[in-house]
Amino acid sequence: MGLTNLMGHKPSSSKLTGTISPTKLDPWIGNSISIEPTQSVYATVTDTQTGQPPPSPPSSFHCHRREISQNPRKPVFPMHTGTSLSRLTSSARKFLLPLVAVGTATTAAAAFHSSRFTVPPGHRAVILDRLHGVSGTSIGEGTHYTVPWIRKPYIFDIRDKPHTFSCLAHTKDLQPVNLSLAISLRPELSKLPETFNHLGLDYDEKSLPAICSEVQTIVANYDVDQLLLKENNSGVLDDIHGSLVERAKRFNVLVVDVSILDVSCGEQVAQAVEQKQVARVEAETSKNLVVKAEHDKEAAVRRAEEELEAAKQFAELPEDVHEQLLAQSRAEAQREVDKVLAMFEDAANSSRSSVVDASNPSS
Incomplete structure (x- = not known):
């Protein structure tokens, strides 16, 4: 049977009175309507095979739809559903197409912006590939392009970076000494990707403590008075510079320059060193006086001998x-x-x- 104009209009063929039970008509599964005779409900019921109205139903009946029973999972929509869907689809297209265009343009602009990078003067770039890791070569100055979100550039500052640091060391005679040094570092260009792998962009901050530990080893070879005397600083500085250069090579870092800013120790040690220096100067002065006296004595002897020889010649x-x-x-x-x-x-x-x-x- 087919059911049309359910609760829509007042029918002319038959009249049914009853109450719709709480059972709901599910367009996907449900295929029946229960009516109880407590309230008037108008419907037109026709037989789909003969086209004639069926006999009067009892007070409670079930109207089965053949189409639903044959395909219970097929949804039932009103006759104008297709037109509404087409109108909705056209409206959605008009609204979504500009959004899609704007989103596509924004994505393209972001991709282009992300693919371009500039390496300033005094810098080099190392490329990190998310699929293959760090590239084996570095990129020089200028504007470059890369695959966005897959290859990311990291900019290295390859100029000399000055640093100052202080360290406490013990001398050969077991005296504590504070040294302040200035050191200039820069990365080794041929091994820049390896430096990035092991140390990152802040290579100087990470390698400086290990490099400066060599200063303590060098200081242990000198006495405290040798460090405090400025005339000995050149030899100490040469040893420190050579040791730091060798140590920095392990980190692919080049030591450009090293200089001693200050050497300090305890007050008592400084006084002892000063007294020792004064005694050394006095000893050197006394030694010079003795040497001068010996030279004067020799000169007087030679002069007397010459005068005696001249007197002998004059007498003759x-x-x-x-x-x-x-x-x-x-x-x-x-x-x-x-x-x-x-x-x-x-x-x-x-x-x-x-x-x-x-x-x-x-x-």
């Missing part, structure tokens, strides 16, 4: 030669005396003229 000369030498000596002495007297006379005359000029200012 004839008398007339003695007279000539004496006369020559007297003449030289007289010339020296005359020269000195002339200098005194010139000085006296100049002073006298200045006094006269001072007494006569009008002239």
Whole structure:
């Protein structure tokens, strides 16, 4: 049987009175309606085979739909459902198409922006591939393109990075010493991907403690007075620089420069070192005085020997030669005396003229 215009309009063929039971008509499963005779319900019931109205149903009956019974899982929609769905689909298309276009354009712009990166001067880039890991080569300065979200660039600063640090070390004579040093580091370009794998971008912060531990080993080879004396700092600095260079190579880091800023120790140790230095200077001074005295003694001995030899030679000369030498000596002495007297006379005359000029200012 077929059921049409259920609870829609007042029928003209037959009249049924009853109450709809709480049982609901499920368009997917349900295929019956229970009516109890307490309230009027109008429906037109026709036989799908003969086209004639069926006999009057009892007070409670079930209207079975042949179409639903044949396919209970097929949903039942009103006749105008297809038109409504088509209208809904067209409206959805008009609303969704701009959104899809905007989303596609935004995604494309984001992908293009993510695929471009720039390496500034003094830097290099290492590419991390999410599928194959870190690439074996680094990329230089300029603008580059890569596959977004799969290959990500990491920018390295390859310029010299200065650092200052202080460390406490013990000298050869077991005295604690505080050293302040300045060191400049930069990564080794040929091994930049390996440095990124082991240390990351902050390679200097991670490698610096291990590198500076070598300073303690070098300080242990010197006495405290050797470290405090500035004239010995060059030798200590050379040893520290060489040791740090070898240590930094293990981390693929290059040590560009090392300098000692300050060396300090305890007050008592500093006083002891100062006294030792003063005693050393006094000893050096005394040694120099002894050497000078020895040289003066040798010079006096040589001078006396020369004078004695000259006297012997003079004694062996004839008398007339003695007279000539004496006369020559007297003449030289007289010339020296005359020269000195002339200098005194010139000085006296100049002073006298200045006094006269001072007494006569009008002239």
